Amino acid sequence: MRIPRLLAALSLAALPLLALAQAGPGSTVTTPQVRAELVAQAPEGVEAGKPVWVGLQIAHQPHWHTYWKNPGDSGLPTELTWSLPPGVVAGDIAWPLPRRIPIGTLVNYGYEGTVLLPVPLTITPDFKPSFTGELPIKLKANWLVCEKECIPQEGEFTLKLPMRSTTALHAQEFAAALAAQPKPLPAAIAADSAARVAGDALELTVKRLPASVRGKALEIFPEAPEVIDNAARVTQSWQGDTWTARVPLSAQRSTSPGVFPVVLAADGQGWRSEPKVAGAWPATAPAATVSPALAEALRNNTASAPPAAGLGFATALLFAFFGGVILNLMPCVFPVLAIKVVGFTRHAEDRHGHRVSGIAYTAGVLASFVALGGLMLALRAGGEQLGWGFQLQSPAVVAALAALFTLVALNFAGLFEFGSLLPSSVASLQAKHPVLDAFLTGVLAVAVASPCTAPFMGASLGLAISLPTAQALAIFVLLGLGLALPYLLASFLPAVAQWLPRPGAWMDTFRRLLAFPMFAAVAWLVWVLGQQTGVDGAGALLALLVALSMLAWTLTLRGRTRIVLASLAVLALAGIAxxxxxxxxRPAASGTVASAQDTRWQPWSPERVQQLVAAGQPVFVDFTAAWCVTCQYNKKTTLSNREVNADFDAGRYTLLRADWTRRDPVITAALAQLGRSGVPVYVVYRPGRAPQVLSEVLGVQEVRTAIAGS
Structure with missing residues (x-):
């Protein structure tokens, strides 16, 4: 097989795909629960002193809701982070009037249906328009959407606002949102408003509210959280134009504000007041909400680090080396084993060729581990939450590897030879530089092996991300040396060459046989991409691979037939791309990819773990990813074992699964706290004990012993 020629062919065939991979986020993000869109309004164009509004419009599915700036008894407010050119300043969200959302004994404040969260932009004289005549706007938004369960979601949005023309497409929505914003009470009325602490309640008095609401019960929306009892019954009355109310204080009140900002509402209208609070506040609730014994156990649980945290640098180097050796036995490396076996058979009687190949392969592995590790460390230093195997969290990388393995498999199967596809100057690279083949095979080995975490690797990689750069890279070097060592030794041992049969017709049959592990790798990569982008993404990739295969075949033809069919294949490839x-x-929004999940397992979140452990509930967490073959093996064997599941039931364990198939900074941070930077990771949480991290390749007896607590 000619690796340099393969890469050259792939680079030409995959140009449309790679170009599309650079496409950034748009103005809309859709999940099964909401449709979020970045919208703007500039009725007089974009100039200093002219009004410009932007906002996030969220359309909720029935029964789902997001939250106001004070979410109430639970929940989180929507957060907007803007990236704007110099001279453009974003203001605060002009929060529309919320509604009360009762959930059991709790009351939250938020939005259902469709809501627009408008934000004013101030265009200062320092703003310099771009030559394109557009104002680029970027937004990163985080929101919590809830029904019976809550799902944290995020989106990145971009919008280019024309400078010289009016933008009023969403004028009606902005007008409605601003009209729904609570109005501040006139100064004279606000001066007559009062708040007084009376025992375990807060007494509010507001005079001269609009005549249209007099005599009606008003809704109360406190802007300060954890002050009043949101679900308690409020006693209110009218005396002429004076409204009074007695609002019970929260039993878990943690603050005693001197001013109580509050929104009063009736008939879809709202008024905002900030009365000063008179009277002496009662003592706040103690910080601990659990028994002293359980609180102490939880403190010990938090303070105790997992065993890997104490790993020394020398031990980490040793673990990295042995982890790299074991990595050769991981299923994800099998496709590269096929390439190496073909290379060994080519040099069956060439001892010098064996040695050169082994050294070049080792150099490729070491260089790739250092480059990949250095890139991960640099990105983490720049604020990115990344871990080992991060490149396969990119659908574009997964698709490119699927295309590469498809071409390798077709070459092994004998459909074509790269020498017949490329110019003679490129084809002659194999004869002139055979070392390059072996080096690039080492590069490919690291690209494919990196999603796997072998035993011993997890602890050493977890330590690497916290070490100085030189020490961290030393760990990656030892990891690469362990991966390359079997081939390096085999290339220098004459006995290995003697074990191989003499070259002959069997080599062609053997090479064709090895095409099937490559096709299996393609099937796995298509499945991984389906987990990341959904069934449409997997289907599009399959169509692209068919067109790529057709193009490779047509280039083996001759004459006019080759020109016609190759042109059709190129058009098909370009059209599909x-x-x-x-x-x-494009990664699917969180929660949009349907998959057959075991009903025993629930979605993971750090808050969920804390709540369960605080309630005395043991928890087993599976940190996993679709592209992690070891994860899938453990899932189908040990975690599906009948005895293991019976022990989970007997111990009343809650099973949580953290899916890291796509980038998730929360999961990355949780792995780092456990001293890990890749998956699989399996953790047992029990009240009053430190988290117990199990081995990467799970055994039935190991899990049963761990969950039994022995």
Missing amino acids: WSGGAAIT
Whole structure:
């Protein structure tokens, strides 16, 4: 097989795909629960002193809701982070009037249906318009959407606002949102408003509210959280134009504000007041809400680090080396084993060729581990939450590897030879530089092996991300040396060459046989991409691979037939990349990819773990990813074992699964706290004990012993 020629062919065939991979986020993010869109209004164009509004419009599915700036008894407010050119300043959210959302014994404040959260932009004289005549706006938004369960979601949005023309497409929505914003009470009325602490309640008095609401019961929305009992019954009355109310204080009140900002509402209208608070506040609730014994146990649980945290640097180097050796036995490396076996058979009687190949392969592995580790460390230093195997969290990388393995498999199967596809100057690279083949095979080995975490690797990689750069890179070097060592030794041991049969016709049959592990790797990568982008992305990738295979075949033809069919294949490839490239390369929003989940397992969140452990509930967490073959093996064997599941039931364990298939900074941070930077990771949480991290390749007896607490 000619690796340099393969890469050259792939680079030409995958140009449309790679170009589409650079496409950034748009103005809309859709999940099964909401449709979020970045919208803008500039009725007089974009100039200093002219009004410009932007906002996030969220359309909720029935029964789902997001939260106001004070979410109430639970929940989180929506957060907007803007990236704007110099001279453009974003103001605060002009929060529309919320509604009360009772959930059991709790009351939250938020929005259902469709809501627009408007934000004013101030265009200062320092703003310098771009030559394109557009104002680029970028937004990163985080929101919590809830029904019976809550799902944290996020989105990145971009919008280019024309400078010289009016933008009023969403004028009606902005007008409605601003009209729904609570109005501040006139100064004279606000001066007559009062708040007084009376025992375990807060007494509010507001005079001269609009005549249209007099005599009606008003809704109360406190802007300060954890002050009043949101679900308690409020006693209120009218005396002429004076409204009074007695609002019970929260039993868990943690603050005693001197001013009580509050929104009063009736008939869809709201008024905002900030009365000063008179009277002496009662003592706040103690910080601990559990028994002293359980609180102490939880403190010990938090303070105790997992065993890997104490790993020394020398031990980490040793673990990295042995982890790299064991990595050769991981299923994800099997496709590269096929390439190496073919290379060994090519040099069956060439001892010098064996040695050169082994050294070049080792150099490729070491260089790739250092480059990949250095890139991960640099990105983490820049604020990115990344871990080991991060490149396969990119659908574009997964698709490119699937295309590469498809071409390798077709070459092994004998459909074509790269020498017949490329110019003679490129084809001659194999004869002139055979070392390059072996080096690039080492590069490919690291690209494919990196999603796997072998035994011993997890602790050493977890330590690496916290070490100085030189020490961290030393761990990656030892990891690469362990991966390359079997081939390096085999290339220098004459006995290995003697074990191989003499070259002959069997080599061609053997090479064709090895095409099937490559096709299996393609099937796995398509499945991984389906987990990341959905069934449409997987279908588009399959269509692209078919067109790529057709193109490879047509280039083996001769004469006019080759020109005609190759042209059709190129058009098909370009058309599929153009129409389906976005589906292939764009990650689906969190929660949009349907998969057959074991009903025993629930979605993971750090808050969920804390709540369960605080309630005395043992928890087993599976940190996993679709591209992690070891994860899938453990899932189908040990975690599906009947005895293991019976022990989970007997111990009343809650089973949580943290899916890291796509980038998730929360999961990355949780792995780092456990002293890990990749998956699989399996953790047992029990009240009053430190988290117990199990081995990467799970055994039935190991899990049963761990969950039994022995």
